[in-house]
Amino acid sequence: xxxxxxxxxxxxxxxxxxxxxxxxxxxxxxxxxxxxxxxxxxxxxxxxxxxxxxxxxxxxxxxxxxxxxxxxxxxxxxxxxxxxxxxxxxxxxxxxxxxxxxxxxxxxxxxxxxxxxxxxxxxxxxxxxxxxxxxxxxxxxxxxxxxxxxxxxxxxxxxxxxxxxxxxxxxxxxxxxxxxxxxxxxxxxxxxxxxxxxxxxxxxxxxxxxxxxxxxxxxxxxxxxxxxxxxxxxxxxxxxxxxxxxxxxxxxxxxxxxxxxxxxxxxxxxxxxxxxxxxxxxxxxxxxxxxxxxxxxxxxxxxxxxxxxxxxxxxxxxxxxxxxxxxxxxxxxxxxxxxxxxxxxxxxxxxxxxxxxxxxx
DNA sequence: AAGGCGGGGAA
DNA sequence: TTCCCAGCCTT
Numbered sequence: 001x002x003x004x005x006x007x008x009x010x011x012x013x014x015x016x017x018x019x020x021x022x023x024x025x026x027x028x029x030x031x032x033x034x035x036x037x038x039x040x041x042x043x044x045x046x047x048x049x050x051x052x053x054x055x056x057x058x059x060x061x062x063x064x065x066x067x068x069x070x071x072x073x074x075x076x077x078x079x080x081x082x083x084x085x086x087x088x089x090x091x092x093x094x095x096x097x098x099x100x101x102x103x104x105x106x107x108x109x110x111x112x113x114x115x116x117x118x119x120x121x122x123x124x125x126x127x128x129x130x131x132x133x134x135x136x137x138x139x140x141x142x143x144x145x146x147x148x149x150x151x152x153x154x155x156x157x158x159x160x161x162x163x164x165x166x167x168x169x170x171x172x173x174x175x176x177x178x179x180x181x182x183x184x185x186x187x188x189x190x191x192x193x194x195x196x197x198x199x200x201x202x203x204x205x206x207x208x209x210x211x212x213x214x215x216x217x218x219x220x221x222x223x224x225x226x227x228x229x230x231x232x233x234x235x236x237x238x239x240x241x242x243x244x245x246x247x248x249x250x251x252x253x254x255x256x257x258x259x260x261x262x263x264x265x266x267x268x269x270x271x272x273x274x275x276x277x278x279x280x281x282x283x284x285x286x287x288x289x290x291x292x293x294x295x296x297x298x299x300x301x302x303x304x305x306x307x308x309x310x311x312x313x314x315x316x317x318x319x320x321x322x323x324x325x326x327x328x329x330x331x332x333x334x335x336x337x338x339x340x341x342x343x344x345x346x347x348x349x350x351x352x353x354x355x356x357x358x359x360x361x
Numbered sequence: 362a363a364g365g366c367g368g369g370g371a372a
Numbered sequence: 373t374t375c376c377c378a379g380c381c382t383t
Binding site: 037038040041042043044045046048049083085086089115116117118119120121124136138139140141181182185188189194195222225301 | 374375376377378379380381
């Protein structure tokens with residue numbers, strides 16, 4: 001057992017030195033830059049993160065620069081990346097770090113005290129930045145570990161997570177936690193894939209219980225997925241005399257917290273939506289004659305949504321929100337609303353088909 | 362322990 | 373279409 005353990009680790013590290021991914025945040029030892037990367041990488045694949053990471057570090061090269069920036073500027077650079085509480089927590093944490101003289105945490109326990117840093121990120125940063133022996137148990141390590149150790153329980157359950165972490169901890173080469181964790185991540189991302197794992201290319205093949213028993217497609221075992229509900233939303237496209245559209249800022253919590261959207265509510269008809277939209281914008285409004293609504297659907301993790309944008313005109317002074325040019329709002333706008341703005345700026349949804357006016361859009 | 366929270370890429 | 377990703381926070 002002792003022999004296979006050390007040889008497993010050696011094979012893994014050797015494979016990593018030849019086949020590891022070249023990622024921008026692996027070229028630096030700056031705790032600030034690595035911290036930014038880890039937050040962006042939460043629930044987000046590395047390829048998606050790369051351009052965001054580059055732009056973000058260019059805009060905010062230091063933790064001081066980030067701490068001094070307005071939240072709206074930070075959210076602008078996060079636009080499209082999702083899970084926007086990450087950006088709000090990042091901004092809060094930057095202020096905390098600067099208040100502590102700009103010194104970064106020295107171990108996992110200190111990292112975890114910052115907002116937006118949970119068990120995984122604390123372990124990853126402790127290992128990569130501080131060289132501390134820790135297991136950064138992300139989805140990759142969970143999947144690799146479940147297959148490698150032949151774990152038959154539901155992988156997301158606390159018991160199974162603990163079991164896999166303990167097994168990896170036994171294999172961890174002291175002082176090399178950063179490399180060890182990232183080697184396992186890369187193995188999960190490029191070889192030990194969720195579907196159709198490339199076992200023929202796996203350096204750990206001869207150590208893998210799932211491979212030996214032919215169960216690599218059945219492991220990891222996941223909890224049953226719930227059905228995804230469908231929700232309908234109505235958005236008002238209020239236009240001023242200069243052709244600008246009204247956006248409102250979402251509160252700093254909940255979906256799209258801190259971002260700017262068309263005024264919208266969950267509703268199935270204009271009749272139902274209008275009073276609520278009037279409350280949000282602080283104005284009375286009526287539908288624009290001759291303009292048709294425009295709908296898009298968007299799938300979230302927990303529900304599917306249809307957003308119907310309805311052109312309308314304010315009939316009293318508008319008290320809330322900000323007028324923006326739809327082709328360049330210069331504010332952080334979530335993807336579905338950005339699509340609505342783009343569709344409108346490319347022709348304003350067109351005219352209502354004269355044969356049949358949708359009464360219940 | 363469970364649910365809310367984005368968006369995109371791959372099969 | 374469905375799955376799932378370098379998870380965290382609140383309840």
